[in-house]
Amino acid sequence: MAAGLAVSSESSGQYNGRMTWFVVLSCMMAAMGGVIFGYDIGISGGVTSMEPFLKKFFPEVYAKMKEDTKISNYCKFDSQLLTLFTSSLYVAGLVASFFASFVTKAFGRKPSILAGGAAFLAGAALGGAAFNVYMLIFGRILLGIGVGFANQSVPLYLSEMAPPRYRGAINNGFQFSVGIGALVANLINFGTEKIKGGWGWRISLAMAAAPASILTLGALFLPETPNSIIQNSDDQNRAKAMLQRIRGTSNVNTELEDLIRASSVSKTIKHPFKKIIQRKYRPQLVMAIAIPFFQQVTGINVIAFYAPLLFRTIGMGESASLMSSVVTGVVGTSSTFISMLIVDKLGRKALFIGGGIQMLVSQVMVGGILAAQLGDHSAVSQGYAYLVIVLISVYVAGFGWSWGPLGWLVPSEIFPLEIRSAGQSIVVAVSFLFTFIVAQTFLTMLCHFKSGIFFFFGGWVVVMTAFVYFLLPETKNVPIEQMDKVWREHWFWKEIVGEAYEDVKKQGII
Numbered sequence: 001m002a003a004g005l006a007v008s009s010e011s012s013g014q015y016n017g018r019m020t021w022f023v024v025l026s027c028m029m030a031a032m033g034g035v036i037f038g039y040d041i042g043i044s045g046g047v048t049s050m051e052p053f054l055k056k057f058f059p060e061v062y063a064k065m066k067e068d069t070k071i072s073n074y075c076k077f078d079s080q081l082l083t084l085f086t087s088s089l090y091v092a093g094l095v096a097s098f099f100a101s102f103v104t105k106a107f108g109r110k111p112s113i114l115a116g117g118a119a120f121l122a123g124a125a126l127g128g129a130a131f132n133v134y135m136l137i138f139g140r141i142l143l144g145i146g147v148g149f150a151n152q153s154v155p156l157y158l159s160e161m162a163p164p165r166y167r168g169a170i171n172n173g174f175q176f177s178v179g180i181g182a183l184v185a186n187l188i189n190f191g192t193e194k195i196k197g198g199w200g201w202r203i204s205l206a207m208a209a210a211p212a213s214i215l216t217l218g219a220l221f222l223p224e225t226p227n228s229i230i231q232n233s234d235d236q237n238r239a240k241a242m243l244q245r246i247r248g249t250s251n252v253n254t255e256l257e258d259l260i261r262a263s264s265v266s267k268t269i270k271h272p273f274k275k276i277i278q279r280k281y282r283p284q285l286v287m288a289i290a291i292p293f294f295q296q297v298t299g300i301n302v303i304a305f306y307a308p309l310l311f312r313t314i315g316m317g318e319s320a321s322l323m324s325s326v327v328t329g330v331v332g333t334s335s336t337f338i339s340m341l342i343v344d345k346l347g348r349k350a351l352f353i354g355g356g357i358q359m360l361v362s363q364v365m366v367g368g369i370l371a372a373q374l375g376d377h378s379a380v381s382q383g384y385a386y387l388v389i390v391l392i393s394v395y396v397a398g399f400g401w402s403w404g405p406l407g408w409l410v411p412s413e414i415f416p417l418e419i420r421s422a423g424q425s426i427v428v429a430v431s432f433l434f435t436f437i438v439a440q441t442f443l444t445m446l447c448h449f450k451s452g453i454f455f456f457f458g459g460w461v462v463v464m465t466a467f468v469y470f471l472l473p474e475t476k477n478v479p480i481e482q483m484d485k486v487w488r489e490h491w492f493w494k495e496i497v498g499e500a501y502e503d504v505k506k507q508g509i510i
Helices: 021-030 032-047 051-057 059-066 080-107 109-129 133-161 164-192 200-206 209-221 226-233 236-247 253-268 279-296 300-313 318-346 348-373 382-400 403-414 417-449 452-471 484-488 494-506
Strands: none
Touching (some): 021 032, 021 133, 021 209, 021 236, 032 080, 032 109, 032 133, 032 164, 032 200, 032 209, 032 318, 051 059, 051 200, 080 109, 080 226, 080 417, 109 133, 109 200, 109 209, 133 226, 133 403, 133 417, 164 318, 226 236, 226 253, 279 417, 279 452, 300 382, 318 382, 318 403, 348 382, 348 403, 382 403, 417 452
16 A cells, blocks of 8 residues: 555645546446345345255255254355365455555556456456356456455545545445445345246356456546656656646645655655554554454354355245345445445544444344254244344444444554555455355354354454444544554553653654
């Protein structure tokens, strides 16, 4: 990640310009990187609940579901190969994100977005044409490379193109586009499941090529960000011309000077990963690891990946389970949109804590219903099944306006310029790592924990809500260049960073 992200809303009162259509269209095109990520999350859960797909690639799972009357409802889908199909993408994404970081910094945001779209396009083609499980999983790996590049470069591109005062909303808009992709995937799954002949899953997988094609072709025409231009070419005239175009004004000198200064400082830091482990950056390092970890152990991605399987576990039919996933997708996308509107008014901590309480209550209630109503060989009654859908929708809404967008927004706010590249890389890597671990283990955990799986994730929600309440200072309306003061004034972190700050102050650096 590059220095440009350091230029933040703290100077928005001094910058001239407005939101131009040029920026809107560029950001909409780049946000297709979020759509491809969301589409994959939604599509993988849907196709793994389709019987023709299971019969062709995972016959053991299909046999357990159809023929084994002795197996527990909770264990029908327990297959390491089936979970590898879902989670292999995240291993590939984790590795690819480090390469993407280099490409994004060395060659620009545009080439990285282009590479992500092209890899995802190839993976979609391979998945749609797959005739064995190895071809299927190799396609998933290509999709993972695409997602790794897109998740690394697209949020950076959006941050650098947007006017500073709209940066928070546009960053949350990336999570919104992920929700749109997942919702579209759920709708496509609902339609293709009804195709006679059992080949609808091929359309579901191959349709990932649509947003990937838009992203790939669109990336050819995307303008490079002024930050990237300065960083890679030092062509200040070209950067100024681009700034004037995207801000809709000729008076961009203040912002240009900030970009030049930020780039110069960034180039003096040779080893940001060594720097981030210093004592004065301890709070940021803890948050870079804890926030993406907690985001995954809310349990949200297992709902996103396996919602259709979960709804089938409680006795719903194939079509009903897919329709239920559409409903939860609409709820999640709507709540993320609400978060975009209120995050700068209510603050980060209020949404974190409110969303955490909402998720906890709904998870405990779902776990209680399944414990009381769903045995190893029986089905939940229709009334309770609908209640489970409502409660999972409440849970998804709680995540959608709290840990969903804020899990990406808060880390992007707290890193000072000199460690921002390293900090963002850690956030992305931790997110992919624990997404993989949770996805790979969920079906086995469901088999062994049964209804207790919801209490397991509910316990983590208690921990993360307490963590935010006690250890995360409020960052609303705090300029990024002054963000270090929130740690020095915090009851816990001031004991850790205070001494380091005083040492630096004595040296006359600040």
